[in-house]
Amino acid sequence: MPWKAVRDPYAVWLSEIILQQTRVAQGMPYYERFVETYPTVTDLARAEDDAVMKLWEGLGYYSRARNLLRAARMVANDHAGHFPDTYEELLSLPGVGPYTAAAIASFAFDRQVAVLDGNVYRVLARYAGDATPTDGSRGRKHFQDLVDAAMGDTPAAAFNQAIMDFGALVCTPRNAACAACPLSAKCVALNTDRVYDLPVKAKAVARRTRHFHYLVVEDRGHVLLQQRTEKDIWQNLYEFPLIEADRTALRVEQLIALPAWPDWLPPSRITPEGRSTIYRQILSHQTILAVFHRIKCEAPIEFPEHLVRVDRQARSLYALPRVINRYLEEKALTLDL
């Protein structure tokens, strides 16, 4: 990884935020773009919210982007552009939790703290044959104790990098390299044939299905977008005006009758121009079924403040959820009709 030898706290922090719940291959291009666009934390602190969201577009878990900017502004304004160098102070930054604080403290400042991430859970649970559920506060405390003991006085930066690399390259979730593993003789999981039963997670993921009807309102060659502000998915991202319903099998003529139909879009002034196929977007806890309805405005309409009538710069300015971009790409629509 390009940042592996780097000790710059900004680079370490940025890469660790990007890699939260994210594969290296997926996060790498984002890291490159961020350091290129914002070489220092001060540069990032001066950025516009929408610009940072746009750079984060497609990476998911967008609270990371919002907290990234909040934290950058705290470092720039409250710490004179210098990252705090202790675990506790790092933990106080928005978006920096126990794992990330330990990673920055050890990699950037040589503090003697051990990281606990998905790799560490897996390596320790297997090696010790430990079936304590890793989700939940009790499991977290337990495995933190184990990794603290395992690290001992070994220099933290080297130990943390090594145990995570070991989990990522040898003791992998599937197809672990047990035959080549230097710990195989003492690995309890291997010697009791439980490698793929560990680690244990107590809870399973439950997904609910939601039905989104997007109104692609074309007004004299432009399109209307609105920002998501509710405490819900995709907060701060932009999307077409949305009507959420209980099913996808609805046409504009039926949507008009719903209470959720926007009052600024009078049915008398529009012409429905057909609906898209159903787009499915799977999130961690939801399945979104989205239908796009093209609607032509016959006469100019007035719309509320929270809507933006986008010109040809739209796609370079506004961060959109993947499902919106997939629709635009498939339709070869650039928003600048």
Add this chain to the structure above:
DNA sequence: AATTCGTGGAG
């Protein structure tokens, strides 16, 4: 403490 927050790759 339990839920919720995206997206994509692998099997």
Add this chain to the structure above:
DNA sequence: TCTCCAAGAAT
């Protein structure tokens, strides 16, 4: 198509 889950954090 379906499940798992990836250098977790906030609420």
